[in-house]
Amino acid sequence: MIELKRLVGGYSPEKPIINGVDLAIKRGDFFALLGPNGSGKTTLFKLVTGQLPLLEGELLLSGKPLSSFTKLEKAKKIAVLTQELQVSFDYTVEEIISLGRYPHQKGLLKSLSKKDKEIMQQVMDVTGVTIHKNKQFRKLSGGEKQRVLLAKSLAQEPAILLLDEPTNHLDIKHTFHMLDLIKEWQHTKGLTVFAILHDLNVASLYADRLALLHNGRFLEVGDADTLRKEEQLEKVYDVLIKAGSHPVVPKPQLLMTPKLEDKKEIYSFDDNFKFDMDDKCIHVQSFKPLRSISNGVIGEGIQWHRHFCNFHVEKNYNCDNPVKDIEEWLYQKKIPTEQSVGMMTAVELSDVVIYKKEIKGIAFMAVITAGVGNAVDITNIELCQSPVTIGTINIMLFIDAHLTDGGLVNGMMSATEAKVKALHDLEVQDPISGTIATGTSTDAMVLAFTQQGEKTPYAGSGTLIGKGIGHLVYEGVTKAIQKYRKRIGQHAW
Numbered sequence: 054m055i056e057l058k059r060l061v062g063g064y065s066p067e068k069p070i071i072n073g074v075d076l077a078i079k080r081g082d083f084f085a086l087l088g089p090n091g092s093g094k095t096t097l098f099k100l101v102t103g104q105l106p107l108l109e110g111e112l113l114l115s116g117k118p119l120s121s122f123t124k125l126e127k128a129k130k131i132a133v134l135t136q137e138l139q140v141s142f143d144y145t146v147e148e149i150i151s152l153g154r155y156p157h158q159k160g161l162l163k164s165l166s167k168k169d170k171e172i173m174q175q176v177m178d179v180t181g182v183t184i185h186k187n188k189q190f191r192k193l194s195g196g197e198k199q200r201v202l203l204a205k206s207l208a209q210e211p212a213i214l215l216l217d218e219p220t221n222h223l224d225i226k227h228t229f230h231m232l233d234l235i236k237e238w239q240h241t242k243g244l245t246v247f248a249i250l251h252d253l254n255v256a257s258l259y260a261d262r263l264a265l266l267h268n269g270r271f272l273e274v275g276d277a278d279t280l281r282k283e284e285q286l287e288k289v290y291d292v293l294i295k296a297g298s299h300p301v302v303p304k305p306q307l308l309m310t311p312k313l314e315d316k317k318e319i320y321s322f323d324d325n326f327k328f329d330m331d332d333k334c335i336h337v338q339s340f341k342p343l344r345s346i347s348n349g350v351i352g353e354g355i356q357w358h359r360h361f362c363n364f365h366v367e368k369n370y371n372c373d374n375p376v377k378d379i380e381e382w383l384y385q386k387k388i389p390t391e392q393s394v395g396m397m398t399a400v401e402l403s404d405v406v407i408y409k410k411e412i413k414g415i416a417f418m419a420v421i422t423a424g425v426g427n428a429v430d431i432t433n434i435e436l437c438q439s440p441v442t443i444g445t446i447n448i449m450l451f452i453d454a455h456l457t458d459g460g461l462v463n464g465m466m467s468a469t470e471a472k473v474k475a476l477h478d479l480e481v482q483d484p485i486s487g488t489i490a491t492g493t494s495t496d497a498m499v500l501a502f503t504q505q506g507e508k509t510p511y512a513g514s515g516t517l518i519g520k521g522i523g524h525l526v527y528e529g530v531t532k533a534i535q536k537y538r539k540r541i542g543q544h545a546w
């Protein structure tokens with residue numbers, strides 16, 4: 054619907070700012086224009102909105118040159134929202150919004166019709182400015198003004214909305230509300246959107262297509278996944294960038310790393326831990342945050358943590374809301390929930406196995422409790438029943454190494470393989486199927502890394518880290534199960 058063909062333009066013919074830009078935006082698409090300061094975004098916006106003449110190339114609207122449309126025709130189709138928040142006269146909010154209806158008003162003595170008033174009310178409601186409708190526009194805050202000007206643009210009932218940094222004065226709530234609203238109009242009314250956005254993560258969430266402008270040219274035009282190209286972004290923005298994924302929306306999200314993070318001081322693994330234990334809780338505190346991967350009741354996924362807790366519960370513990378319970382226990386111990394991994398076990402905590410080892414220069418520490426009354430052979434699908442007795446293998450593993458997120462997953466695999474081998478060698482059986490168990494039905498694990506030393510994506514059985522994980526988990530789980538068996542007086546399955 055909007056086509057830019059070899060567009061060249063700027064403030065002087067001798068030194069164009071936009072140097073041959075090609076772009077096609079389909080009807081109903083949300084297009085985001087991205088680029089660093091001075092890359093030419095506003096200049097391109099001015100060319101598209103007609104504030105600057107084209108030096109070369111074509112700008113087409115529905116296949117016809119934009120210049121062939123009359124002013125009124127353009128005003129009926131296109132609404133423009135710039136960063137300019139000043140208006141010349143002392144208008145009220147309602148008067149400003151009524152200006153949006155101007156292109157649709159008929160007759161010589163243009164006045165607001167019933168339909169105009171209905172549309173004005175509708176856009177004031179959706180943008181949340183109805184409460185300001187009788188106020189003087191100049192007396193509003195920057196964010197309120199921005200929403201009023203959006204309401205005016207929407208009152209125009211445009212087919213195309215051109216936005217220059219529409220959210221730069223807005224807080225997070227209003228940023229998301231405004232973009233949600235524009236997105237809704239895009240879906241329900243087929244609105245086509247061309248928006249300059251500075252926030253790459255916001256652009257990723259809302260834009261169907263986006264382009265990265267650099268020195269007046271597009272480096273790339275594509276969907277949000279083009280933002281996964283870290284090297285390209287780092288080159289353009291001169292910032293260390295890591296592309297990750299939004300946990301709910303299937304779109305990339307970018308994490309920027311401050312330069313100071315490169316210069317972290319190295320600390321001693323041995324001196325980094327404080328160990329507290331009573332009959333209710335094993336608490337391993339790390340003075341430095343550790344990069345951890347876990348399926349703990351709290352602190353699950355890949356995060357940074359400083360507190361690692363294994364809580365004792367009675368065998369008949371009613372686990373209706375284990376998250377709430379662990380949060381409450383952490384609160385009582387004054388341990389910050391948001392920095393903690395929390396797991397629980399019915400095993401006596403005094404049977405914990407703490408195992409430290411340095412393997413070829415890499416320090417490891419395992420803290421393991423094990424009960425196997427609830428052992429399960431995961432490969433046997435026939436006999437899927439609720440636990441007979443409570444029993445859990447809880448593994449905490451601390452390692453002085455630096456892993457990527459993929460490496461963390463790899464480490465979890467290595468630890469699981471070693472746990473399964475320990476159960477196999479001890480002939481722990483699934484009491485229902487009578488076959489060798491692979492774990493218990495409620496096992497928890499956390500692998501926590503200092504992120505010191507050279508970064509590696511590998512922690513499998515072909516690596517020293519993987520072997521170390523395997524060795525510590527195997528030894529630790531074996532000893533912990535032996536202690537458990539001794540306590541309950543069962544020596545063989």
Ligand SMILES: Nc1ncnc2c1ncn2[C@@H]1O[C@H](COP(=O)(O)OP(=O)(O)OP(=O)(O)O)[C@@H](O)[C@H]1O
Pocket residue numbers: 064070088089090091092093094095096097
């Ligand atoms: N009125 C002007 N006359 C001459 N040069 C200008 C004018 N406005 C902008 N420029 C120059 O054009 C180049 C691109 O500026 P532009 O405002 O288009 O960048 P931008 O990508 O929108 O930047 P920002 O993110 O900082 O808003 C800059 O080098 C700027 O100095």
